[in-house]
Amino acid sequence: MLVNQFLFLGAILFCIGVYGVLARRNGVLVLMSIELILNSVNINLVAFGTMWHATDASNLSGQVFALFVIAIAAAEVGVGLAIVLMLYRNRRSIDIDDVDLMRG
């Protein structure tokens, strides 16, 4: 297997996630797109980890970093959804276009 086939899969998913963040208006859907982005980075990390593991069996940095990213992603979704919930409670809508208090 080529290393690049996994890296390209990650790149494609990353770009789909970026499109989602920019094109979606619903707060929950924006968070879902961010999950796509974080996941696509993880596949890169694991692919590089496997690549280095093949040359040096004591090197597991790729997997460990992927696990850290998963933990951070879980924290991010928890706080993000709490913010969306608060938004809904205050404005009865989770359209992020409506959150324009800081617009000049």
Add this chain to the structure above:
Amino acid sequence: MTPVFASEVLVAQTIAFGLIAAAMIFAAVRVVTCRNLVHAALWLVTVLAGMAAQYILLAAEFVAVTQVLVYIGAIVVLFLFGIMLTRSQMGLSDRLDNPRQAKLVAGGVAVALLAVLGYALWDGFEDRRFGEISVQTTTQVSDAIFSTYLVPFEVVSVLLLAALIGAIVIARRD
């Protein structure tokens, strides 16, 4: 071009990769274009499950299991809770997307980014192969976490605790 050995080609794995990758890309596109919130969350499950399968192809068993437990088990459920608690419209909705011009810009940004990334990746790795893939066992992963990466691990624990408290404080009804 380095010579390719028969043992490095791994036909079955490559076919499995192709099928799963195609399913994942289709599902990911549905996540960002679907007009039904709940369906988008369920398509996200497909992407995440495919990702776990790819980790298994990469012989990273512990990350694959963690992916299923944390993402599909916890994060998607959290999303479904978020959808229900905000009483979003359950059926089809036209209010999920930005206007057409914003979508065009987003598409342009995504395609440009893909072009840059694709060029950089091909320039950097070309047809480099994995070599002899051996299973990275859970034992080895835990050894690495609890020796080399002990301090970052503790920091992540504190961060999770902080995020937990923060989420409770933000979402509390008072």
